[in-house]
Amino acid sequence: MSDDFESLGLSSNIIEGCTRNGYNRPYRLHQDVIPGILSGRDVVVLAPSCSARILSFVAPLLDKLNRQPSINSIRALILTPTKDLALEIVKIVRVVAQFTGLRIGLLVGDNKTESLFEELTLQNPDVMIATPDNLKGHLSHVKDMLLHNVECIVLYEVDCLLSLGFAKHLRQILFHINQKHQTLLFVKEIPHEIPPALVYFFKSVTQDPAIVRHHSQIRSTLKLIFFTLSEEEKSAAVLYLINERIRCDEKTLLFVPTEDHAEFLKLMFMDKGIEPSICYRNMDRDERILEVSRFKEGKSMLLITTDVAYQIMITPLADNVISWDFPTPKRFLFRVMKTAMHGPGTAYSFVTREDIPYVLNFRFFLLEELTAAPAPTEEQIMRDADMLEVVSEIDQANARAGDILYGRLPPIKADIYADIVRKLLDASPELKSMVLQQ
Template sequence: MASLPGFANPNEAVEIDTPEEKPKKKTSKKSGGFQSMGLSFNVIKGVTKRGYQQPTPIQRKTIPLVLEGRDVVAMARTGSGKTACFLIPMFEKLKMRSAKAGARALILSPTRELALQTLKFIKELGRFMGLKSAVILGGDSMDDQFSAIHGNPDIIVATPGRFLHVCIEMELKLTSLEYVVFDEADRLFEMGLGEQLSEIVNRLPDSRQTVLFSATLPKVLVEFAKAGLNDPVLLRLDVESKIPEELQLWYVTVRPEERVAALLVLLKDYIDSQQQTIIFAATRHHVEYLHMVLDRVGISNTYIYSNLDPSARKINAAKFSTGKVKVLVVTDVAARGIDIPQLDNVINYNFPAKSKLFVHRVGRCARAGRSGTAFSLVSPDEHAHLLDLHLFLGRPLAIVTKNGEGSVGKIPQGLLEEQHEALLTLHENYVDLVSMKKVTENAYKQYIRSRPAASSDSNRRVKEMPFDKCGTHPIFKERDDYVEEERENLLDQMKSYRPQGTIFEICGKNKSQEYLAMKQKRSFHKEKISSFHETQERKEAEMEALNKSESNLAISTNDDIDDAFEKVILPKKRKLEHLYKKNKKQKLRDDNFIPYLPADRHTEEGLAVNNFQNEATKVQLDLTLDSEDAMRKNAQTKKWDRKKKKMVAVQDQRTGKIRTESGVWIPATYKSNRYAQWKEKSKITNESDDENENTTQSRLQTQPNTHWAKHNKKLKLKQRKSELKTTDQILKARKIADKKKNKQKKKGKKSRRNK
């Protein structure tokens, strides 16, 4: 049989050369993964189904500590996976559902969006655990929250104000809680929820485990950790690199009247329409105005701000997160903790006054290893805040010159004028846009009054920075169709033109007194004028030299270095401050010098929640009440007393009260009758109350003997009384009715006599 090419003859035996068996190397298992943390099967299954492969650095350090039972204060930059750090150990500790024990885990979040996002993570990561979770948010129905707590959930995700309100109404016992999480703790204190947090901590059992996560570590948070946590461990990871390397920062200088046009240029001409973008504005009026403009222009968008209805906020956030809408316009309510996995761009329509707020805004994108871009529109009144930001980040600020590159540049005038003309036609056709624009202008004036001022160093340095000579931004230089070099050069020459002589020298006669006086003055200050021009030219040359790349040679990689060198010695401390140390001789000279300002003052000022200097400047003692506002406030705090015949001071209505997320002030100790009404309406039996009768009696005995405690006892006694009246009560009621009839008869007789 003829052999076919490519096939062996089946009748012939084929000898196979077996290679020599090599000794197998021992395969080392990868350590540092979720499998090596000793987690149970259902937890690992949920983690892998969610798509997590390797833990992030903060997860690798935090999860083992929390599993040991330690109280942890963890710090890491936004987008580093902090949510999974406290959810994975929580699932491992709770294990299975317990219907009788009550809530065993509590997670407190600053905003409703972050709380809903955490609830979504719980359902995704813990899908195989069988645990029941409930969410308690301000603005939602309290009846639904009462029924959710009656269902004995294992995990409660809540905002502090509403959770405390529910605790007061239901007289909720938190003795079953084993695991408590404060998510974005610095934001909780910034929102003024410190009283609520301390009240909740007082109600928690001492045997609990507390985990606190924050992007920054202000002094208020340290004091809270001392009081509320038991021997906590502090984890500071990725603190020095405040912004991820994958995030590109671009700054665009604009005039205030061209800010909307610049936003449209970015959205239409530069950013891809398929990418998701968040726009941060200063006030809710700006959000509404931008929403209206983008709708008229044809860009699909939605919006979120704090005063928006909770259901509308939920719907709008869902539209954006699911990808139905590509642009979201928000205030700073969405600057913390919101995780949108596919977010590509962040635009700061109004530049933030605080550096820490900028970090949280731009931290919404470039999360978990993804790349992203942050655009910031900067007007002249915000240049000092931009310098403050770069002092806080520890980065140099590169302004784009004619021949160089940088991160601060401007939009070509042709693109701006095109969008500006389109906006003018829109305002001519739609009256509501004109009225809304006036509202935003007034709102911006109020915003500037409350905006924190930039540091004195930045205000001084901003005068030396050549923002007026800023060139076209590199991102627009790639678009050759729109770059008009000749037009831009002509405009730059017109802006920088300065005549050689003054008005007296140009228009006056050669022998006039003004002309001779100016000539004499010019000759007297000739050296100073020439030195000034020399310094200006030197600064421009330095700026161009800084912006130019030092070398065109290719940078060596780590593999090239390893191939060339067998041994590489690295410094023990890899910090930037050690790389730029001054020489030892200079250190010896400054041996006895004590600086009045610390070296890291810009970073500390940026991280501060309450700056003492700013707070102290606001405090004043008015003795004469010479201002109109002070007199009006003083009049409002007094009322007329009929008995004393004079104006008396009124006690502050907020004393003894606590503010909820919705802005309502509720009493700290008094509870209304809403829970009892809900129980009657929903026909809930008191079986659970009978089971816990002994515990409630012991709690009532230890209740403080206050006015409101006695008041609550009286209300309970009234509710227990039967509706059937005794004979004495019936006789008493009849006597009162007879007296009323007699009084009415006497009044009728008097009226007849008068007639």
């Protein structure tokens, strides 16, 4: 396998752009995808959504375009299902393209952040990034905007494009494109079997494609710790983890089921002097982007989010993940895919009695054993009670990468933090009212 971008066939100015994006060497996904795209072959990629996946097509696509003279016409078209994805992609494209002279256009509707791209959009840039509905509408009103010179089209998260009803738009757009072009399809979900409708679409828009399938696997640097507890103990447990088990220089994602949970936990942490970022779907879009940016830039070390909101953002890097409710195996993998990428990390999951069947299902999904952590003995409790240093085996697992354990919180710590939560609720009528509303 190739250890650097140069051996994959990328030119130096594109490699410099990759470095500016934070990639000093290729991931396995890059090694599997980039050569196929550079060869001109159609490619279908089934891999989790992340910035690494975006780079896997952006780098070779820009490299191919940069090797040819510009013709004042759109030569590459990237279609995404949502405005947020388009904005994330254009950021990466601009960084990679900064040493090439290639012109980048963005077409996703009216937004103040897009005004910088307006002139390029009207001048037929080399690369156009758009949502299908906006591109289709623009084609109807701007006669000078032509697609007959498009050499490559990227359908990013094509399964989402189809599920959102864009199939008709896509076929109308493809009708305007030169028959001889390269097609790159990126699938968001990774089913065990590709649905027949998706297979039919693949066959209709590609010719003998290379298929790259990357299942998310649990990294050896990621520790999995499952805390068995009651619903009422979760607030104390998460406060304990953030205060004592997770270092202040580590970034943590906390997944909660609803926006009410997010607002409640934000207020609880703020009462303890911790200011987290929060993100849920019904937030104002600009506010959501600002909150996630604070987390990415390290201005906040804790991001409280829902799964729905997390699905529409480009996943940020994190050292730890906390799951308030136990997820399905696929959702769990989606949550942890950007965790422990550059060193040890931990995925904490809260497991109630009702969740036990799902934990067993998760064990079969991973094909790994879940080890029960022994509770501290009565002798340990009596010996160390005064120093409050009693910890269970599950707590000690923080020091061992690759452990997969389940057990309870250290009993004395559980009591201490339960008391802290009670005092917070008694001192804050607003916090107490939010508990009653959940």
